[in-house]
Amino acid sequence: MSTWLLRRLVQALFVVLAMTVIVFVGVNVIGNPIDILISPDANAAERAQAIASLGLDKPLWQQYLSFLSGVLHGDLGRSFVYNEPAMRVILERLPATMELAVAAVLISILIGIPAGLYAGLRPNSWGARSLMAGSILGFSLPSFWIGLMMIMVFSVQLGWLPSTGRGATRALFGVQWSFLTRDGLVHMILPSINLALFNLSLIIRLTRAGVREALPSEYVRFARAKGLSPMRVVGVHVMKNILIPVVTVLGLEFATTIAFSVVTESIFAWPGMGKLIIDSISVLDRPVIVAYLMLIVMLFVTVNLVVDLLYVVLDPRVRLEQQG
Amino acid sequence: MSVPALEVRGLSTHFSSRAGVVRAVDDVSFTVQRGEVMGLVGESGSGKSVTGFSLLGLVDEPGRVVAGQILLEGRDIAKLSDGEMRRLRGRHIAMVFQDPMMTLNPVLRVDTQMIEAVQAHEPVSRAVARARARDALGLVGISSPEERLSAYPHQFSGGMRQRVAIAIALLHRPALIVADEPTTALDVTIQAQILSEMQDLCTRFGTALVWITHDLSVIAGLADHIAVMYAGRIVEKGTVDQVLDNPLHPYTQGLIGSVPSRTPRGERLRGIPGMTPNVLNLPVGCAFRTRCGRADAQCEEDPPEFAAEPGHAHRCFHPVAELVA
Numbered sequence: 100m101s102t103w104l105l106r107r108l109v110q111a112l113f114v115v116l117a118m119t120v121i122v123f124v125g126v127n128v129i130g131n132p133i134d135i136l137i138s139p140d141a142n143a144a145e146r147a148q149a150i151a152s153l154g155l156d157k158p159l160w161q162q163y164l165s166f167l168s169g170v171l172h173g174d175l176g177r178s179f180v181y182n183e184p185a186m187r188v189i190l191e192r193l194p195a196t197m198e199l200a201v202a203a204v205l206i207s208i209l210i211g212i213p214a215g216l217y218a219g220l221r222p223n224s225w226g227a228r229s230l231m232a233g234s235i236l237g238f239s240l241p242s243f244w245i246g247l248m249m250i251m252v253f254s255v256q257l258g259w260l261p262s263t264g265r266g267a268t269r270a271l272f273g274v275q276w277s278f279l280t281r282d283g284l285v286h287m288i289l290p291s292i293n294l295a296l297f298n299l300s301l302i303i304r305l306t307r308a309g310v311r312e313a314l315p316s317e318y319v320r321f322a323r324a325k326g327l328s329p330m331r332v333v334g335v336h337v338m339k340n341i342l343i344p345v346v347t348v349l350g351l352e353f354a355t356t357i358a359f360s361v362v363t364e365s366i367f368a369w370p371g372m373g374k375l376i377i378d379s380i381s382v383l384d385r386p387v388i389v390a391y392l393m394l395i396v397m398l399f400v401t402v403n404l405v406v407d408l409l410y411v412v413l414d415p416r417v418r419l420e421q422q423g
Numbered sequence: 424m425s426v427p428a429l430e431v432r433g434l435s436t437h438f439s440s441r442a443g444v445v446r447a448v449d450d451v452s453f454t455v456q457r458g459e460v461m462g463l464v465g466e467s468g469s470g471k472s473v474t475g476f477s478l479l480g481l482v483d484e485p486g487r488v489v490a491g492q493i494l495l496e497g498r499d500i501a502k503l504s505d506g507e508m509r510r511l512r513g514r515h516i517a518m519v520f521q522d523p524m525m526t527l528n529p530v531l532r533v534d535t536q537m538i539e540a541v542q543a544h545e546p547v548s549r550a551v552a553r554a555r556a557r558d559a560l561g562l563v564g565i566s567s568p569e570e571r572l573s574a575y576p577h578q579f580s581g582g583m584r585q586r587v588a589i590a591i592a593l594l595h596r597p598a599l600i601v602a603d604e605p606t607t608a609l610d611v612t613i614q615a616q617i618l619s620e621m622q623d624l625c626t627r628f629g630t631a632l633v634w635i636t637h638d639l640s641v642i643a644g645l646a647d648h649i650a651v652m653y654a655g656r657i658v659e660k661g662t663v664d665q666v667l668d669n670p671l672h673p674y675t676q677g678l679i680g681s682v683p684s685r686t687p688r689g690e691r692l693r694g695i696p697g698m699t700p701n702v703l704n705l706p707v708g709c710a711f712r713t714r715c716g717r718a719d720a721q722c723e724e725d726p727p728e729f730a731a732e733p734g735h736a737h738r739c740f741h742p743v744a745e746l747v748a
C-alpha cells in the first residue's frame with residue numbers, strides 16, 4: 100500500500116514536471132517573447148538591456164531552470180495588468196471558483212444519484228423516460244447556450260434570480276464567500292446549476308446504468324434470496340457497486356468542472372479564475388496565464404491521486420492487487 | 424407420514440414476451456420429505472432454475488407464477504404477499520446458486536453478508552449475529568472462520584465461496600434448501616465433497632434439499648428421489664432406484680445412456696439425438712416427440728401423468744418398460 104502510494108506520488112511528480120516543460124515551451128519558445136514583452140519602439144540598447152534582465156540571452160535550458168525554480172517558489176512573475184504576483188492574483192479568485200464548483204458537484208450528487216436510482220428501478224416509468232431524455236439534452240446542449248437561456252427565463256422574463264456577480268459575501272478564514280449570505284446563495288443558484296448540468300446528466304446516466312446492470316446479477320438475487328428488504332438490497336448491495344464508477348467519474352469531473360467554469364463564469368460574470376483567465380488571455384497577461392495553467396495541472400494531478408485512493412478504499416479487489 | 428417439507432402441485436411459471444408466451448415451468452408437481460434429497464434433472468433450458476426461483480418467489484418480470492400451489496410444511500406460500508414472502512426467504516426456504524464467483528457481493532465483506540442474513544430475520548445484536556456466522560462457517564468446513572469472516576469474497580477459492588453460500592443458506596436451519604447446480608462450476612473432486620457434506624448437514628437438520636443438476640451422475644448416489652424435467656414439464660419421477668433401474672420415459676433412458684459410468688466399456692456413449700426444442704415453438708402434444716424413437720400419432724396429444732407403480736410416475740404414452748403396478 101505505502102509503496103504503491105509512493106509510486107503514485109512519483110508518477111504525479113513526473114506529470115507535473117512534464118507539464119512545466121510544456122507550459123514553458125508553449126509560452127516562452129513558441130512565439131517570440133521579446134515581441135510580446137518589449138515595446139516595439141524601443142531602441143537596440145533598450146532591447147538588449149531588457150533581454151538581459153529577462154534572462155532571454157541565456158541558453159534555453161538555463162531559462163527553463165530559472166522558470167522551474169520560480170515555479171517551485173510559487174513565483175510565476177508579476178501580472179502586467181494588476182502589477183501583483185501572478186499566483187496571488189489567481190489565488191484571490193480561487194475561492195469564488197471553488198465554491199461554485201463544489202456547489203455544482205453537490206447538486207449533481209444530491210439530485211443525480213437519487214434520480215438515477217429511480218430511473219434504474221422504474222425504467223419504464225414516465226418519469227424515468229423524461230429523466231433520460233433530459234440528461235441527453237444536458238450532455239449535448241452547449242453550456243453557454245443553456246446559461247443564456249437560464250438568464251433569459253429566470254432573470255429577464257421572470258425576474259426571480261440574479262444573473263451576475265457573487266452578491267453579498269462574508270469572510271471566513273480571511274476569505275470572502277458567497278454561500279454564507281442569503282444574497283450570495285441566491286446569486287449562486289443559476290451559475291451553479293448551469294455548471295452542474297453536465298455532471299448531473301452524467302451521474303444520472305451512470306447510476307441508472309449501474310442499477311440496470313446490478314439488478315439482474317446473481318449477487319442481487321442471492322441478497323434477495325436471503326430475505327433482505329428491498330431497501331437494503333438497493334441501498335447497500337447495489338449502491339456499493341455503483342459508487343465505484345460514480346466516485347471515479349465525479350472525482351475526475353471535479354477538476355474538469357473547475358477548468359470549464361471558464362464558460363459559466365464568463366456568462367454569469369462570476370469573478371472567479373475562469374473569468375480571470377479569459378480576461379488575461381485577451382490582454383496577453385502572460386504570467387497569469389502560466390500561473391493558471393500550472394494551478395490547473397496541479398489540481399488535476401491531485402484530484403487523480405485522491406480518486407485513486409478513494410477507489411482503493413471502495414473496491415476491495417483493487418486493494419488486494421496493490422498489496423501483491 | 425408427517426407433513427412433507429415441500430409439496431408442489433401444478434406449478435406453472437410463464438414468461439410473456441413479444442414473441443409469445445414461454446411456458447418455462449408447466450404443471451409441475453413433486454414432493455420432498457424432511458431431510459430428504461430430491462434431484463431435479465434435465466438439460467439446460469428445461470426450466471429447472473425457473474422452478475427453483477418460483478419456489479422462493481424470485482421470478483422477475485416478464486415471468487410470473489401463473490398457477491399452482493407450493494406447500495411449505497403444509498402452508499401454501501404461492502400466494503403470499505411480497506412482504507410475507509420476504510420474511511420466509513432465507514429463513515424457512517433458502518437457495519444456493521450456480522456460480523459461486525457471482526453470488527457473493529464482491530465489494531462487501533463476508534461478515535457483512537452473513538450478519539445481514541441473520542439480522543434480516545432475527546432481532547439480535549451484531550455480535551450475536553457474527554458469532555452465528557462464524558459457527559456456520561465452521562460447520563461447512565471453513566478453517567479459522569473468525570479470520571475468514573473479515574475477508575472479501577475474492578480472497579476465497581470457488582469451492583470456499585460456495586461453502587460460504589451454503590453456510591448462509593443454513594443460517595436459519597430452513598425447512599428447504601434449493602441448490603441450483605451449486606457444484607457445476609467447481610472441480611469434480613470438490614463437487615462430490617460439497618455434495619456429500621451438504622447432504623449430511625441437511626439430514627442432521629432435517630432440511631429438505633432440492634438439488635438441481637443437468638448431470639444425472641452427480642446425484643445418482645446421493646438423492647432419495649429424482650424428477651426428470653423436459654421442456655418445462657416433469658416427464659418422470661420416482662425414487663432413485665425406480666428411475667435409474669427402471670427408466671420408463673424415453674428421455675430418462677436417453678439421459679441414463681449418456682452417463683459415462685453406466686456405459687459398458689468399449690461401447691460408444693449414446694447421446695440423445697436431436698436438440699432441445701425451441702421453447703417458443705414446442706411441438707403439439709409430447710414435447711419430446713421430435714426426438715423420440717417411439718413417437719406415433721397418439722403422441723400428438725398431451726401425455727397425462729401415468730402412475731406406473733407406487734411413487735413412480737411418468738408422462739409417456741409408450742413407456743420403455745411396462746411395470747405391473
Ligand SMILES: Nc1ncnc2c1ncn2[C@@H]1O[C@H](COP(=O)(O)OP(=O)(O)O)[C@@H](O)[C@H]1O
Pocket residue numbers: 438440445447465466467468469470471472473474484485486702
Ligand atoms: N428472463 C427470462 N425471460 C424469458 N424467458 C426466460 C427467462 N428466464 C428463463 N426463461 C425461459 O425459461 C426456460 C427455462 O430456463 P431455466 O429454468 O433457466 O433452465 P435450466 O435452469 O433448466 O437450464 C428457458 O428456456 C428460457 O426460455
Ligand code: SF4
Pocket residue numbers: 672673674709710711712713715716717718719722726738739740741742
Ligand atoms: S409420449 Fe410419445 S413422443 Fe413422448 S416420449 Fe412417449 S413415446 Fe415418445
Ligand SMILES: [Mg+2]
Pocket residue numbers: 468471472473603604
Ligand atoms: Mg439453470
